[in-house]
Amino acid sequence: MPELPEVETYRRFIDETSLYQTITEVEVQDPKRQLQVDLDDFRKVLRGNQFTGTQRIGKQLFLLTAQGPIVTMHFGMTGDVGYYRDAADTPRFARAIFHFETGFKFAFIDSRKFGRLGLTQSVDTFRQQKKLGPDALTLSTEELTQGLARKKSAIKPLLLDQRIAPGVGNWIADEVLFQAQLEPERPAHTLQPTEIDRLATSIREVLEIAAEAIYRDFPSHYLIHAREWDEAPSSTITNAHLNCPRCQMLIQKKYVGGRATYFCPNCQM
DNA sequence: CAGATTGTTAGGAG
DNA sequence: ACTCCTAACAATCT
Known part of the structure:
Protein backbone atom coordinates (compact mmCIF):
# COMPACT_ATOMS: atom_id res chain seq x y z
CA MET A 1 0.00 0.00 0.00
CA PRO A 2 2.76 2.50 -0.29
CA GLU A 3 1.44 5.82 -1.45
CA LEU A 4 3.39 9.05 -1.40
CA PRO A 5 3.61 9.45 2.40
CA GLU A 6 5.02 5.96 2.89
CA VAL A 7 7.50 6.34 0.07
CA GLU A 8 8.64 9.56 1.74
CA THR A 9 9.10 7.57 4.96
CA TYR A 10 11.15 4.99 3.06
CA ARG A 11 13.24 7.75 1.56
CA ARG A 12 14.12 9.09 4.99
CA PHE A 13 14.81 5.59 6.22
CA ILE A 14 17.35 5.07 3.46
CA ASP A 15 18.89 8.47 4.17
CA GLU A 16 19.32 7.50 7.80
CA THR A 17 20.63 3.98 7.27
CA SER A 18 22.19 3.28 3.93
CA LEU A 19 24.25 6.21 2.66
CA TYR A 20 28.04 6.32 2.33
CA GLN A 21 28.70 2.64 2.80
CA THR A 22 30.47 0.79 0.04
CA ILE A 23 28.26 -1.79 -1.65
CA THR A 24 29.94 -5.17 -1.91
CA GLU A 25 27.21 -7.27 -3.49
CA VAL A 26 23.65 -7.10 -4.78
CA GLU A 27 21.19 -9.97 -4.82
CA VAL A 28 17.97 -9.85 -6.81
CA GLN A 29 15.65 -12.78 -6.35
CA ASP A 30 13.55 -12.46 -9.51
CA PRO A 31 15.47 -10.12 -11.82
CA LYS A 32 13.48 -11.09 -14.86
CA ARG A 33 10.37 -9.67 -13.27
CA GLN A 34 11.53 -6.95 -10.94
CA LEU A 35 14.77 -5.62 -12.39
CA GLN A 36 14.44 -3.46 -15.47
CA VAL A 37 18.09 -3.73 -16.45
CA ASP A 38 20.43 -6.67 -16.85
CA LEU A 39 21.47 -8.09 -13.47
CA ASP A 40 25.15 -8.14 -14.45
CA ASP A 41 25.01 -4.48 -15.46
CA PHE A 42 23.20 -3.64 -12.23
CA ARG A 43 25.93 -5.33 -10.20
CA LYS A 44 28.69 -3.78 -12.23
CA VAL A 45 27.30 -0.33 -11.51
CA LEU A 46 26.79 -0.94 -7.81
CA ARG A 47 29.73 -3.04 -6.60
CA GLY A 48 32.26 -0.70 -5.05
CA ASN A 49 29.81 2.17 -5.34
CA GLN A 50 27.95 4.01 -2.57
CA PHE A 51 24.53 5.56 -2.17
CA THR A 52 24.96 9.27 -1.56
CA GLY A 53 21.44 10.63 -1.38
CA THR A 54 17.80 10.18 -2.32
CA GLN A 55 15.07 11.92 -4.28
CA ARG A 56 11.39 11.25 -4.64
CA ILE A 57 8.79 12.14 -7.25
CA GLY A 58 5.38 10.86 -6.26
CA LYS A 59 5.79 7.19 -5.43
CA GLN A 60 8.99 6.90 -7.41
CA LEU A 61 12.22 6.83 -5.43
CA PHE A 62 15.74 7.58 -6.66
CA LEU A 63 18.98 6.50 -4.97
CA LEU A 64 21.89 8.63 -6.09
CA THR A 65 25.31 7.01 -6.19
CA ALA A 66 28.87 8.31 -5.90
CA GLN A 67 29.71 7.15 -9.41
CA GLY A 68 26.77 8.79 -11.13
CA PRO A 69 24.16 6.24 -12.18
CA ILE A 70 20.94 6.42 -10.21
CA VAL A 71 18.96 3.47 -8.89
CA THR A 72 15.22 3.82 -9.49
CA MET A 73 12.87 2.15 -7.05
CA HIS A 74 9.10 1.74 -7.21
CA PHE A 75 7.32 -0.11 -4.44
CA GLY A 76 4.27 -1.33 -6.32
CA MET A 77 1.51 -2.28 -3.95
CA THR A 78 3.36 -4.11 -1.21
CA GLY A 79 6.87 -2.69 -1.22
CA ASP A 80 8.78 -1.93 1.96
CA VAL A 81 12.33 -1.34 3.12
CA GLY A 82 14.50 -3.08 5.69
CA TYR A 83 17.93 -2.73 7.23
CA TYR A 84 19.68 -5.41 9.23
CA ARG A 85 22.98 -7.18 9.88
CA ASP A 86 22.41 -10.82 10.73
CA ALA A 87 21.28 -13.14 7.98
CA ALA A 88 18.78 -14.54 10.48
CA ASP A 89 17.05 -11.16 10.45
CA THR A 90 16.52 -11.19 6.69
CA PRO A 91 12.98 -9.89 6.21
CA ARG A 92 10.41 -12.23 4.77
CA PHE A 93 9.88 -11.37 1.08
CA ALA A 94 13.23 -9.54 0.71
CA ARG A 95 13.36 -9.42 -3.10
CA ALA A 96 16.60 -7.47 -3.45
CA ILE A 97 19.43 -7.17 -0.96
CA PHE A 98 22.24 -4.62 -1.09
CA HIS A 99 25.22 -5.76 0.99
CA PHE A 100 27.50 -3.12 2.49
CA GLU A 101 31.10 -3.61 3.54
CA THR A 102 30.03 -2.67 7.07
CA GLY A 103 28.16 -5.97 7.24
CA PHE A 104 24.80 -4.27 7.17
CA LYS A 105 22.29 -4.94 4.44
CA PHE A 106 19.51 -2.91 2.87
CA ALA A 107 16.53 -4.95 1.71
CA PHE A 108 13.89 -4.14 -0.86
CA ILE A 109 10.90 -6.08 0.48
CA ASP A 110 7.91 -6.82 -1.73
CA SER A 111 5.63 -9.77 -1.12
CA ARG A 112 3.61 -9.43 -4.29
CA LYS A 113 6.46 -8.52 -6.59
CA PHE A 114 4.82 -5.55 -8.25
CA GLY A 115 7.75 -3.34 -7.30
CA ARG A 116 10.48 -2.43 -9.80
CA LEU A 117 14.18 -1.63 -9.63
CA GLY A 118 16.14 -0.03 -12.39
CA LEU A 119 18.84 2.43 -13.38
CA THR A 120 18.77 5.87 -14.93
CA GLN A 121 21.35 8.50 -15.77
CA SER A 122 19.37 11.41 -14.39
CA VAL A 123 16.19 12.02 -12.46
CA ASP A 124 15.10 14.53 -15.03
CA THR A 125 15.53 12.13 -17.94
CA PHE A 126 13.55 9.52 -16.05
CA ARG A 127 10.83 12.02 -15.24
CA GLN A 128 10.47 12.92 -18.89
CA GLN A 129 10.46 9.31 -20.05
CA LYS A 130 7.76 8.40 -17.57
CA LYS A 131 5.97 11.70 -18.17
CA LEU A 132 5.68 12.16 -14.40
CA GLY A 133 3.81 15.28 -13.43
CA PRO A 134 4.68 17.70 -10.62
CA ASP A 135 4.78 15.95 -7.23
C1' DC B 1 -11.33 -21.12 -0.22
C1' DA B 2 -12.95 -17.83 -3.72
C1' DG B 3 -12.57 -13.12 -3.96
C1' DA B 4 -10.63 -8.69 -2.95
C1' DT B 5 -6.70 -6.06 -2.96
C1' DT B 6 -2.98 -2.85 -4.61
C1' DG B 7 -0.19 0.51 -8.85
C1' DT B 8 0.97 0.47 -13.39
C1' DT B 9 0.78 -0.53 -18.10
C1' DA B 10 -0.17 -3.11 -22.37
C1' DG B 11 -3.43 -3.39 -25.58
C1' DG B 12 -8.00 -2.78 -27.55
C1' DA B 13 -11.78 0.13 -28.84
C1' DG B 14 -13.33 4.31 -30.43
C1' DA C 1 -2.12 9.95 -33.44
C1' DC C 2 -4.83 10.59 -29.71
C1' DT C 3 -8.01 9.51 -25.63
C1' DC C 4 -10.34 6.45 -22.85
C1' DC C 5 -11.08 2.11 -20.58
C1' DT C 6 -10.42 -2.63 -19.16
C1' DA C 7 -7.88 -6.34 -17.71
C1' DA C 8 -3.72 -8.49 -16.43
C1' DC C 9 0.06 -8.98 -13.52
C1' DA C 10 1.73 -11.80 -8.15
C1' DA C 11 0.86 -13.18 -4.01
C1' DT C 12 -1.29 -12.84 0.25
C1' DC C 13 -4.86 -12.32 3.42
C1' DT C 14 -9.58 -12.93 4.82
Whole structure:
Protein backbone atom coordinates (compact mmCIF):
# COMPACT_ATOMS: atom_id res chain seq x y z
CA MET A 1 0.00 0.00 0.00
CA PRO A 2 2.76 2.50 -0.29
CA GLU A 3 1.44 5.82 -1.45
CA LEU A 4 3.39 9.05 -1.40
CA PRO A 5 3.61 9.45 2.40
CA GLU A 6 5.02 5.96 2.89
CA VAL A 7 7.50 6.34 0.07
CA GLU A 8 8.64 9.56 1.74
CA THR A 9 9.10 7.57 4.96
CA TYR A 10 11.15 4.99 3.06
CA ARG A 11 13.24 7.75 1.56
CA ARG A 12 14.12 9.09 4.99
CA PHE A 13 14.81 5.59 6.22
CA ILE A 14 17.35 5.07 3.46
CA ASP A 15 18.89 8.47 4.17
CA GLU A 16 19.32 7.50 7.80
CA THR A 17 20.63 3.98 7.27
CA SER A 18 22.19 3.28 3.93
CA LEU A 19 24.25 6.21 2.66
CA TYR A 20 28.04 6.32 2.33
CA GLN A 21 28.70 2.64 2.80
CA THR A 22 30.47 0.79 0.04
CA ILE A 23 28.26 -1.79 -1.65
CA THR A 24 29.94 -5.17 -1.91
CA GLU A 25 27.21 -7.27 -3.49
CA VAL A 26 23.65 -7.10 -4.78
CA GLU A 27 21.19 -9.97 -4.82
CA VAL A 28 17.97 -9.85 -6.81
CA GLN A 29 15.65 -12.78 -6.35
CA ASP A 30 13.55 -12.46 -9.51
CA PRO A 31 15.47 -10.12 -11.82
CA LYS A 32 13.48 -11.09 -14.86
CA ARG A 33 10.37 -9.67 -13.27
CA GLN A 34 11.53 -6.95 -10.94
CA LEU A 35 14.77 -5.62 -12.39
CA GLN A 36 14.44 -3.46 -15.47
CA VAL A 37 18.09 -3.73 -16.45
CA ASP A 38 20.43 -6.67 -16.85
CA LEU A 39 21.47 -8.09 -13.47
CA ASP A 40 25.15 -8.14 -14.45
CA ASP A 41 25.01 -4.48 -15.46
CA PHE A 42 23.20 -3.64 -12.23
CA ARG A 43 25.93 -5.33 -10.20
CA LYS A 44 28.69 -3.78 -12.23
CA VAL A 45 27.30 -0.33 -11.51
CA LEU A 46 26.79 -0.94 -7.81
CA ARG A 47 29.73 -3.04 -6.60
CA GLY A 48 32.26 -0.70 -5.05
CA ASN A 49 29.81 2.17 -5.34
CA GLN A 50 27.95 4.01 -2.57
CA PHE A 51 24.53 5.56 -2.17
CA THR A 52 24.96 9.27 -1.56
CA GLY A 53 21.44 10.63 -1.38
CA THR A 54 17.80 10.18 -2.32
CA GLN A 55 15.07 11.92 -4.28
CA ARG A 56 11.39 11.25 -4.64
CA ILE A 57 8.79 12.14 -7.25
CA GLY A 58 5.38 10.86 -6.26
CA LYS A 59 5.79 7.19 -5.43
CA GLN A 60 8.99 6.90 -7.41
CA LEU A 61 12.22 6.83 -5.43
CA PHE A 62 15.74 7.58 -6.66
CA LEU A 63 18.98 6.50 -4.97
CA LEU A 64 21.89 8.63 -6.09
CA THR A 65 25.31 7.01 -6.19
CA ALA A 66 28.87 8.31 -5.90
CA GLN A 67 29.71 7.15 -9.41
CA GLY A 68 26.77 8.79 -11.13
CA PRO A 69 24.16 6.24 -12.18
CA ILE A 70 20.94 6.42 -10.21
CA VAL A 71 18.96 3.47 -8.89
CA THR A 72 15.22 3.82 -9.49
CA MET A 73 12.87 2.15 -7.05
CA HIS A 74 9.10 1.74 -7.21
CA PHE A 75 7.32 -0.11 -4.44
CA GLY A 76 4.27 -1.33 -6.32
CA MET A 77 1.51 -2.28 -3.95
CA THR A 78 3.36 -4.11 -1.21
CA GLY A 79 6.87 -2.69 -1.22
CA ASP A 80 8.78 -1.93 1.96
CA VAL A 81 12.33 -1.34 3.12
CA GLY A 82 14.50 -3.08 5.69
CA TYR A 83 17.93 -2.73 7.23
CA TYR A 84 19.68 -5.41 9.23
CA ARG A 85 22.98 -7.18 9.88
CA ASP A 86 22.41 -10.82 10.73
CA ALA A 87 21.28 -13.14 7.98
CA ALA A 88 18.78 -14.54 10.48
CA ASP A 89 17.05 -11.16 10.45
CA THR A 90 16.52 -11.19 6.69
CA PRO A 91 12.98 -9.89 6.21
CA ARG A 92 10.41 -12.23 4.77
CA PHE A 93 9.88 -11.37 1.08
CA ALA A 94 13.23 -9.54 0.71
CA ARG A 95 13.36 -9.42 -3.10
CA ALA A 96 16.60 -7.47 -3.45
CA ILE A 97 19.43 -7.17 -0.96
CA PHE A 98 22.24 -4.62 -1.09
CA HIS A 99 25.22 -5.76 0.99
CA PHE A 100 27.50 -3.12 2.49
CA GLU A 101 31.10 -3.61 3.54
CA THR A 102 30.03 -2.67 7.07
CA GLY A 103 28.16 -5.97 7.24
CA PHE A 104 24.80 -4.27 7.17
CA LYS A 105 22.29 -4.94 4.44
CA PHE A 106 19.51 -2.91 2.87
CA ALA A 107 16.53 -4.95 1.71
CA PHE A 108 13.89 -4.14 -0.86
CA ILE A 109 10.90 -6.08 0.48
CA ASP A 110 7.91 -6.82 -1.73
CA SER A 111 5.63 -9.77 -1.12
CA ARG A 112 3.61 -9.43 -4.29
CA LYS A 113 6.46 -8.52 -6.59
CA PHE A 114 4.82 -5.55 -8.25
CA GLY A 115 7.75 -3.34 -7.30
CA ARG A 116 10.48 -2.43 -9.80
CA LEU A 117 14.18 -1.63 -9.63
CA GLY A 118 16.14 -0.03 -12.39
CA LEU A 119 18.84 2.43 -13.38
CA THR A 120 18.77 5.87 -14.93
CA GLN A 121 21.35 8.50 -15.77
CA SER A 122 19.37 11.41 -14.39
CA VAL A 123 16.19 12.02 -12.46
CA ASP A 124 15.10 14.53 -15.03
CA THR A 125 15.53 12.13 -17.94
CA PHE A 126 13.55 9.52 -16.05
CA ARG A 127 10.83 12.02 -15.24
CA GLN A 128 10.47 12.92 -18.89
CA GLN A 129 10.46 9.31 -20.05
CA LYS A 130 7.76 8.40 -17.57
CA LYS A 131 5.97 11.70 -18.17
CA LEU A 132 5.68 12.16 -14.40
CA GLY A 133 3.81 15.28 -13.43
CA PRO A 134 4.68 17.70 -10.62
CA ASP A 135 4.78 15.95 -7.23
CA ALA A 136 1.33 15.82 -5.67
CA LEU A 137 2.54 17.10 -2.31
CA THR A 138 3.20 20.55 -3.76
CA LEU A 139 0.74 20.49 -6.65
CA SER A 140 -0.58 23.97 -7.41
CA THR A 141 -4.07 24.81 -8.62
CA GLU A 142 -2.56 25.95 -11.93
CA GLU A 143 -0.70 22.67 -12.40
CA LEU A 144 -3.80 20.65 -11.61
CA THR A 145 -5.91 22.75 -13.97
CA GLN A 146 -3.33 22.09 -16.66
CA GLY A 147 -3.31 18.38 -15.92
CA LEU A 148 -7.08 18.08 -16.13
CA ALA A 149 -7.49 20.29 -19.19
CA ARG A 150 -9.68 18.76 -21.88
CA LYS A 151 -10.00 15.50 -19.96
CA LYS A 152 -13.44 13.97 -20.20
CA SER A 153 -13.04 10.93 -18.02
CA ALA A 154 -14.09 10.58 -14.40
CA ILE A 155 -12.05 12.62 -11.98
CA LYS A 156 -10.98 9.74 -9.76
CA PRO A 157 -9.02 7.74 -12.36
CA LEU A 158 -7.33 10.99 -13.37
CA LEU A 159 -6.18 11.53 -9.80
CA LEU A 160 -4.54 8.11 -10.00
CA ASP A 161 -2.77 9.05 -13.24
CA GLN A 162 0.88 9.61 -12.33
CA ARG A 163 1.29 12.02 -15.23
CA ILE A 164 -1.07 14.39 -13.45
CA ALA A 165 -0.57 14.06 -9.72
CA PRO A 166 2.11 11.47 -8.98
CA GLY A 167 1.81 10.20 -5.44
CA VAL A 168 -1.96 9.90 -5.18
CA GLY A 169 -3.08 6.32 -4.75
CA ASN A 170 -6.44 4.64 -4.34
CA TRP A 171 -7.41 5.49 -0.79
CA ILE A 172 -5.87 8.94 -0.91
CA ALA A 173 -7.88 9.67 -4.06
CA ASP A 174 -11.08 8.77 -2.19
CA GLU A 175 -10.07 10.87 0.79
CA VAL A 176 -9.18 13.84 -1.41
CA LEU A 177 -12.50 13.69 -3.26
CA PHE A 178 -14.39 13.38 0.01
CA GLN A 179 -12.60 16.38 1.52
CA ALA A 180 -13.18 18.40 -1.66
CA GLN A 181 -16.81 17.15 -1.70
CA LEU A 182 -16.60 15.99 -5.28
CA GLU A 183 -18.29 12.93 -6.75
CA PRO A 184 -15.65 10.38 -7.94
CA GLU A 185 -17.33 9.99 -11.33
CA ARG A 186 -17.60 13.69 -12.12
CA PRO A 187 -16.25 14.18 -15.65
CA ALA A 188 -13.13 16.30 -15.24
CA HIS A 189 -14.14 18.87 -17.83
CA THR A 190 -17.27 19.75 -15.83
CA LEU A 191 -15.23 20.92 -12.84
CA GLN A 192 -15.47 24.63 -12.18
CA PRO A 193 -12.32 26.62 -11.35
CA THR A 194 -13.37 26.89 -7.70
CA GLU A 195 -13.78 23.12 -7.56
CA ILE A 196 -10.36 22.48 -9.06
CA ASP A 197 -8.92 24.88 -6.53
CA ARG A 198 -10.66 22.99 -3.74
CA LEU A 199 -9.34 19.74 -5.15
CA ALA A 200 -5.74 20.96 -5.31
CA THR A 201 -6.00 22.18 -1.72
CA SER A 202 -7.41 18.84 -0.59
CA ILE A 203 -4.63 16.91 -2.32
CA ARG A 204 -1.97 18.88 -0.46
CA GLU A 205 -3.82 18.73 2.86
CA VAL A 206 -4.51 15.00 2.79
CA LEU A 207 -0.93 14.22 1.80
CA GLU A 208 0.48 16.47 4.51
CA ILE A 209 -1.72 14.91 7.15
CA ALA A 210 -1.03 11.40 5.89
CA ALA A 211 2.68 12.07 6.10
CA GLU A 212 2.40 12.62 9.83
CA ALA A 213 -0.55 10.56 10.95
CA ILE A 214 -0.39 6.97 11.98
CA TYR A 215 -3.16 5.34 10.04
CA ARG A 216 -5.65 5.11 12.85
CA ASP A 217 -4.99 8.62 14.05
CA PHE A 218 -6.41 10.46 11.10
CA PRO A 219 -8.75 13.36 11.94
CA SER A 220 -12.24 12.19 12.74
CA HIS A 221 -13.67 13.97 9.72
CA TYR A 222 -11.65 11.73 7.43
CA LEU A 223 -13.29 9.16 5.21
CA ILE A 224 -10.52 6.64 5.84
CA HIS A 225 -12.30 5.58 8.99
CA ALA A 226 -15.15 4.37 6.84
CA ARG A 227 -13.00 2.02 4.81
CA GLU A 228 -11.05 0.59 7.67
CA TRP A 229 -13.88 -1.67 8.73
CA ASP A 230 -13.04 -3.70 5.68
CA GLU A 231 -9.68 -4.55 7.13
CA ALA A 232 -10.73 -4.64 10.74
CA PRO A 233 -9.71 -8.03 12.14
CA SER A 234 -13.08 -8.56 13.78
CA SER A 235 -15.12 -7.83 10.67
CA THR A 236 -16.32 -10.71 8.57
CA ILE A 237 -19.07 -8.80 6.81
CA THR A 238 -18.06 -7.67 3.35
CA ASN A 239 -20.71 -5.06 2.73
CA ALA A 240 -20.99 -3.44 6.10
CA HIS A 241 -21.03 0.34 6.05
CA LEU A 242 -19.94 3.14 8.26
CA ASN A 243 -21.46 6.56 8.35
CA CYS A 244 -20.24 9.74 6.76
CA PRO A 245 -18.36 11.82 9.34
CA ARG A 246 -19.99 14.93 7.92
CA CYS A 247 -23.67 14.03 7.43
CA GLN A 248 -24.00 10.55 8.94
CA MET A 249 -25.36 9.05 5.74
CA LEU A 250 -24.09 5.57 4.94
CA ILE A 251 -20.84 5.55 3.02
CA GLN A 252 -21.23 3.75 -0.30
CA LYS A 253 -18.78 1.53 -2.09
CA LYS A 254 -18.61 1.08 -5.83
CA TYR A 255 -16.05 0.53 -8.55
CA VAL A 256 -14.76 3.51 -10.49
CA GLY A 257 -12.11 2.96 -13.13
CA GLY A 258 -11.89 -0.61 -11.89
CA ARG A 259 -10.90 0.39 -8.36
CA ALA A 260 -12.87 0.09 -5.13
CA THR A 261 -14.21 3.56 -4.35
CA TYR A 262 -15.78 4.79 -1.10
CA PHE A 263 -17.80 7.97 -1.08
CA CYS A 264 -20.70 9.79 0.55
CA PRO A 265 -23.61 10.08 -1.89
CA ASN A 266 -24.93 13.06 0.04
CA CYS A 267 -21.81 15.20 0.49
CA GLN A 268 -20.01 14.58 -2.79
CA MET A 269 -21.42 16.11 -5.96
C1' DC B 1 -11.33 -21.12 -0.22
C1' DA B 2 -12.95 -17.83 -3.72
C1' DG B 3 -12.57 -13.12 -3.96
C1' DA B 4 -10.63 -8.69 -2.95
C1' DT B 5 -6.70 -6.06 -2.96
C1' DT B 6 -2.98 -2.85 -4.61
C1' DG B 7 -0.19 0.51 -8.85
C1' DT B 8 0.97 0.47 -13.39
C1' DT B 9 0.78 -0.53 -18.10
C1' DA B 10 -0.17 -3.11 -22.37
C1' DG B 11 -3.43 -3.39 -25.58
C1' DG B 12 -8.00 -2.78 -27.55
C1' DA B 13 -11.78 0.13 -28.84
C1' DG B 14 -13.33 4.31 -30.43
C1' DA C 1 -2.12 9.95 -33.44
C1' DC C 2 -4.83 10.59 -29.71
C1' DT C 3 -8.01 9.51 -25.63
C1' DC C 4 -10.34 6.45 -22.85
C1' DC C 5 -11.08 2.11 -20.58
C1' DT C 6 -10.42 -2.63 -19.16
C1' DA C 7 -7.88 -6.34 -17.71
C1' DA C 8 -3.72 -8.49 -16.43
C1' DC C 9 0.06 -8.98 -13.52
C1' DA C 10 1.73 -11.80 -8.15
C1' DA C 11 0.86 -13.18 -4.01
C1' DT C 12 -1.29 -12.84 0.25
C1' DC C 13 -4.86 -12.32 3.42
C1' DT C 14 -9.58 -12.93 4.82
